[in-house]
Amino acid sequence: MVRTALVGAGVLLVILSFGTVALAQSDCSKIVPASPWGPNDQTGATNRVTAAVTKAAAAEIQTGKVITMSYPLVDGVPLFGSRFTKTILTATSLAPGASFGENELTYMEDTWLSQSHVGTHLDGMGHIGRKDCYYNQTPMGKFINQNNMTKLGLEHLKSFATRGVLIDAVKVFQAAGKLKSNAACKKPCLDKGTVITGADLQAGLRMYNVTLREGDIVIIHTGWGDLFEQFPAQNATYNSGAPGIGKDAANWLVSQKVVAVGMDTWVVEVIPGENPKEAFIVHNILLTDNGIHIIENVRTDLMAAEAASTKRATFFFNMTVPKAVGLTGNFVAIDGIQ
Amino acid sequence: MKLPTPAFPRERRRRGVRGLLPILLVAVAVTVVAAGLASAQRRWVVAFANLTEEPGATLEGTGFTGPEVRESFALAARSYPIDLVFYDNHRDDARAVANAEAAIARRVDLYVQYHRGAAANATVAQKLKAAGVPVLTINEPVPGVPLYALDNAGAGRMAGEALAQFASRTWSGQPTVAVVIGRVSAAAERVPERVGGVTEALRRRLPAARLTTLDTQGNPAQVASLLGAFLAANPSRKVLIAATDDTTALACKAAVEAAGRARDAAIVGQGVDRTIHGGINDRKEIDPTNRNSIVIGSVAFYLDRLGYEVLPLALRMLRGEPVPARTLTPHKLITAANVFIEYPPYDMN
Numbered sequence: 001m002v003r004t005a006l007v008g009a010g011v012l013l014v015i016l017s018f019g020t021v022a023l024a025q026s027d028c029s030k031i032v033p034a035s036p037w038g039p040n041d042q043t044g045a046t047n048r049v050t051a052a053v054t055k056a057a058a059a060e061i062q063t064g065k066v067i068t069m070s071y072p073l074v075d076g077v078p079l080f081g082s083r084f085t086k087t088i089l090t091a092t093s094l095a096p097g098a099s100f101g102e103n104e105l106t107y108m109e110d111t112w113l114s115q116s117h118v119g120t121h122l123d124g125m126g127h128i129g130r131k132d133c134y135y136n137q138t139p140m141g142k143f144i145n146q147n148n149m150t151k152l153g154l155e156h157l158k159s160f161a162t163r164g165v166l167i168d169a170v171k172v173f174q175a176a177g178k179l180k181s182n183a184a185c186k187k188p189c190l191d192k193g194t195v196i197t198g199a200d201l202q203a204g205l206r207m208y209n210v211t212l213r214e215g216d217i218v219i220i221h222t223g224w225g226d227l228f229e230q231f232p233a234q235n236a237t238y239n240s241g242a243p244g245i246g247k248d249a250a251n252w253l254v255s256q257k258v259v260a261v262g263m264d265t266w267v268v269e270v271i272p273g274e275n276p277k278e279a280f281i282v283h284n285i286l287l288t289d290n291g292i293h294i295i296e297n298v299r300t301d302l303m304a305a306e307a308a309s310t311k312r313a314t315f316f317f318n319m320t321v322p323k324a325v326g327l328t329g330n331f332v333a334i335d336g337i338q
Numbered sequence: 339m340k341l342p343t344p345a346f347p348r349e350r351r352r353r354g355v356r357g358l359l360p361i362l363l364v365a366v367a368v369t370v371v372a373a374g375l376a377s378a379q380r381r382w383v384v385a386f387a388n389l390t391e392e393p394g395a396t397l398e399g400t401g402f403t404g405p406e407v408r409e410s411f412a413l414a415a416r417s418y419p420i421d422l423v424f425y426d427n428h429r430d431d432a433r434a435v436a437n438a439e440a441a442i443a444r445r446v447d448l449y450v451q452y453h454r455g456a457a458a459n460a461t462v463a464q465k466l467k468a469a470g471v472p473v474l475t476i477n478e479p480v481p482g483v484p485l486y487a488l489d490n491a492g493a494g495r496m497a498g499e500a501l502a503q504f505a506s507r508t509w510s511g512q513p514t515v516a517v518v519i520g521r522v523s524a525a526a527e528r529v530p531e532r533v534g535g536v537t538e539a540l541r542r543r544l545p546a547a548r549l550t551t552l553d554t555q556g557n558p559a560q561v562a563s564l565l566g567a568f569l570a571a572n573p574s575r576k577v578l579i580a581a582t583d584d585t586t587a588l589a590c591k592a593a594v595e596a597a598g599r600a601r602d603a604a605i606v607g608q609g610v611d612r613t614i615h616g617g618i619n620d621r622k623e624i625d626p627t628n629r630n631s632i633v634i635g636s637v638a639f640y641l642d643r644l645g646y647e648v649l650p651l652a653l654r655m656l657r658g659e660p661v662p663a664r665t666l667t668p669h670k671l672i673t674a675a676n677v678f679i680e681y682p683p684y685d686m687n
Contacts, residue, residue: 081618195416246416271684274417276643279682 028133033289035136042151044125044135044291045259046158053215057163060316061337067302067315069219069262069334071228073119078228078235080266085114085331119331122260122321123294126152127328128283135291148326155323162259163216164317164336167204168304169196169243170223176203181223184237186230187301189223192241195270196220198252201245208313214257217317219336220245221300225264228297244270250285254292261286262295262334295319295332303336312338380419382656384649385441386411386450387425387434389476398477398488399520399527401584401611402641407452411645418653427451431458438462442469448652451483452476454526472655474648479664484655486648489666490528493637494535494580497606500671501536501578502543504604504634509576516540517568519552519561519590520582520608529582532608536580547578554586561589562596569597579605584614584636588623591633600632607636610672610681617683624677635673638680 035041071077073085091109093099099106117123125135126149134140135152143151170188173179182191190196201220205212212218227238242265245253250269253261261268269282286292307313315336324330389397391404408424415422423446425437434453441449442465449466451473453459459480466473467482475483505514522533533551540549550568554560569577577599581587587607594603607614614636616622623633640647647667654661672680 193413193416272413273684276413276646277680277682279678279684 028131028137028139031131031133032129032135032137035291039136041136041291042125042153042156043158045257045293046160047291048215048257048259049159049162050215053163053213054159054161056213057161057215057316060163060314063338065306065338066318067306067336067338069299069303069336070120070332071225071297071299073114073331076232076235077119078231078238078266079115079118080239083115083118085112085118087112087114114331116324116327116330117296120297120299120334121295121331122154122319122329123283123287123296124152124154124157124327124329125287125291126326128280128287130284130288133288135288149328150326153324153326153328154321154330155325157321160217160259160317160319160321162317163213164219164303164315165205165210165212165216166208166219166221166300166303166307166313166315166336167201168207168221168307168313169200169204170221170304171207171308172200172204175207176200182227182237184230184234185223185226187223187226189226190243192224192243193270193272194222194243195246195274196222196244196249197246198249201249201252205313208307208311210313212256212258216256216258217260217262217295218253218256218258219262219295219298219300219303220264220268221304222264223301225297225300228264228266229301239266241271242267242269244268245282246270246274247281247285250282254285254290258292260293260295262298262300264298264300266296268294268296295334298334306336306338310338382420382447382653383423383444384415384420384448384450384652384656385423385425385437385444385446386645387427387437387441387452389427389452389454390429391426392428397527397641398639399524399529399532399583400609400639400641401613402609402639406642407644409645410641410643411450411649414643414645414649418649420649420653427453429454431455434458435461435465438465442466442471446471448656449473450476450648450652451480452478454478456480474652474655474661476644476648484651484661485664486644486651487664487666488528488639489669490531491535491538492666493608493639493669494532494537495539496535496637496669496671497532497580497608498536498539499543500606500635500637501580501604502540505544505547505576505578508604512576513574514544514547514576514578515572516544516547516549516578516580517552517565518549518580518582519565520554520586521556522551522553522582524556532582533580540578540580544578558585558589561586562593565590565593566597569594569599569603575602577603579603581605581607583607584609584611587633587636588613591623591631594632603632605633606671607633608639610636610638610640611642615672615677615681624672624674626674626678629674631674635671638670638672640667640669 037047088111090111093106132141138151180191181188222243224243227234315338318335319332388404388408427434449471463473463480463483473483475485477487479485518533518536521529552564579590581590584607587605590605614622615624651661
C-alpha cells in the first residue's frame with residue numbers, strides 16, 4: 001500500500017514537473033504582444049475591414065477597369081525551398097459509353113497537389129512565429145494536429161474588400177537617383193538587397209498624393225517580379241534574394257494600421273536582410289506581432305503602369321481567400337479595380 | 339584729475355550684456371542643434387581597399403573569397419550613412435599605394451586598408467595621414483592605425499576545446515590521439531597561430547593525447563594519403579582531427595570514412611564558409627538535420643560578415659569617437675545546434 005502510494009506520488013511528481021516545463025515553454029506572453037482585438041482574436045488586421053472601410057473603398061471604382069494582380073500558377077514558376085504545386089487530371093468521361101444521360105454529359109476534374117505558399121499567395125496568421133509563439137501569443141505547439149492548425153487558420157479571416165494603394169518603388173528610386181537595377185530584369189527593377197525604407201514609402205505616396213488610411217492594403221512595385229515572369233529562365237536569380245522593405249518601413253506600415261502588405265517578390269522583405277543574424281524579421285514584425293498579412297509574388301507591373309497613366313495609385317482591392325480550415329496561407333487571385 | 343567717463347555707465351553695460359546673453363545662448367543652441375542635425379544627416383564616403391578580388395582566390399587560409407568580403411561591406415553599408423568606394427589591392431604593393439592616392443584625390447572621408455605588406459601599408463598610412471584621411475586596417479597591424487583582425491590563436495583554442503570536450507564526454511578513458519591538418523605552415527595567413535591555439539587547448543585539456551601535425555600545403559587532395567597513413571598507424575586509438583579550414587575538414591571526413599574509422603573520429607574545421615554550411619535546400623555537413631556527423635563543428639571566421647564588423651568602427655572614427663587600438667573577430671564554434679541561428683537560411687535556391 002505504502003509502496004503503491006510512493007510510486008503514485010513519484011509518477012505524479014514526474015507528470016507535474018513535465019507539465020511545469022511544458023507550461024514554461026508555452027508561455028508566449030513575453031514573446032509576442034497581445035492582439036488589440038482581445039485574447040480570443042484569431043483574425044488579425046482584417047478586423048480593420050469594417051463596413052465603412054469597404055464602402056469607402058468602393059468609391060475607388062470609377063472607370064470599372066479591372067487590372068489583374070496575380071501571376072499564373074503553373075509548373076516552372078519559382079518556388080521557395082522544396083515547395084511544389086502540381087495538377088493531375090484525375091477524372092474524365094472520354095471513354096466510349098462514359099457520358100451521362102441522353103444529353104451525353106461529359107466532365108473533367110482534376111486534383112491539385114500543392115503546397116499553400118506558392119505563386120501569388122497570402123501568409124495567414126499561423127504562418128510565422130517566434131519560439132513557437134504566433135500571433136496573439138498563441139503557443140502553436142498546443143494547437144496543431146497531423147493535418148492542420150487548430151487555431152489561427154484562414155477560416156478566421158474577415159474580408160479583404162478594402163482600398164488598395166500602390167507604391168511604385170521603382171519610380172521612387174529613379175527620382176532619388178539611386179536605382180540600381182539587375183541586369184536580368186528586362187524592365188527597371190530594384191536589385192536584390194535593396195532596402196526600402198519608411199521614407200521611401202512616404203515618397204512613393206507623395207508621388208500620387210495619397211495618404212494611407214486605416215484598413216488599406218499596400219502593394220509595392222519593385223520590378224523584381226519581372227524575373228518571375230521570365231520563369232523558369234530567371235528562377236535562380238529571382239530566388240537568390242530580393243529587394244524589399246526593411247524594419248523601418250515595416251514599423252512605419254504598422255503605425256499606419258494597414259491590413260496587408262504585398263509586393264512583386266517572393267518575400268516582401270529585403271533579402272539579404274539588414275542584419276545577417278536575423279531571419280525574415282519583417283515577417284515577425286508584420287505577421288507575428290501585428291497580425292498584418294503579407295502577400296507575396298503579387299503582379300504589380302500592370303497596376304504600376306495604370307497608375308502612371310491615370311495618375312491614380314488607389315484602387316478597390318478584390319481578393320477572396322478560401323475558408324481553408326487550419327491553413328497557414330493560400331494562393332490567391334487579386335484584381336485591382338479602378 | 340577727473341577720470342574719463344566711460345562711454346556707457348557700468349550698470350548699463352551689465353544690462354546690455356545681460357540682454358545679449360539670451361540671444362547668445364539661443365545662437366549657441368541653434369548652432370549646436372544645427373551641427374547635430376548636420377552630423378546626423380551627413381553621409382560619409384568610405385573607401386575599402388580589398389586584399390584581392392581575384393575570383394576563387396581564398397583568404398586567410400579559409401574558404402572565403404575577396405568578392406564575399408566586398409559584398410559584406412556593401413550589405414552592411416545599407417544600414418549606415420555611408421557611401422562606399424571599392425578598390426582592389428590585387429595583393430600588390432604598388433597597386434595598394436596607387437589606390438590610396440586615388441582615394442585621397444577623391445577626398446574620401448575614411449580609408450579601410452586590407453593588404454599584406456608592412457612597407458606598403460606604412461606608406462599608405464603615411465600618405466593618408468598627410469591628407470587628413472583616417473585609416474583603419476584589417477588583419478595587418480600598422481603603427482598608429484586602429485586594427486581589426488582575426489584571432490587565429492583564439493579560434494584554434496576554440497577548436498581544440500571543442501575536440502577535447504567531445505573526447506572527454508564520448509571516449510573517456512580510451513586511448514586518444516590528435517592531429518592538426520591543413521596548411522599548417524602558411525605563415526603569411528597566420529595559420530601557424532591557429533595550430534598553436536589548437537595545440538595549447540589540447541595539451542591543457544588532454545595532456546595524454548599525442549599530437550601530430552600534417553601539412554597538406556593547401557592541397558586537400560593530400561588529405562587522403564596523409565590522414566590515411568596516420569589512421570593506419572593508429573588502428574586502435576580514437577582520433578581527434580583539427581582541420582585548419584573547412585575544405586580540409588570535409589576531405590578528412592571522406593578519408594576517415596574511406597578508412598572505415600568513422601566511429602573513431604571527430605573533426606572540427608575552421609572558417610564556416612558555404613562549403614560546410616548551407617541553406618534551406620543546399621543541405622551541407624553542418625546542418626540541424628545532421629546532428630550525428632563526425633564533423634562536430636567549425637569555428638566561424640565571419641569573413642563573409644567583415645563589413646558588418648568594420649563599418650561600425652569606421653563610423654565611430656568618423657564621428658570622432660574613440661575606438662580600440664585592436665578589435666578581434668568574435669569567433670564562435672558553429673555546430674548543428676546553432677548553425678541556423680548564426681547563419682539563418684534565407685535563399686530559395
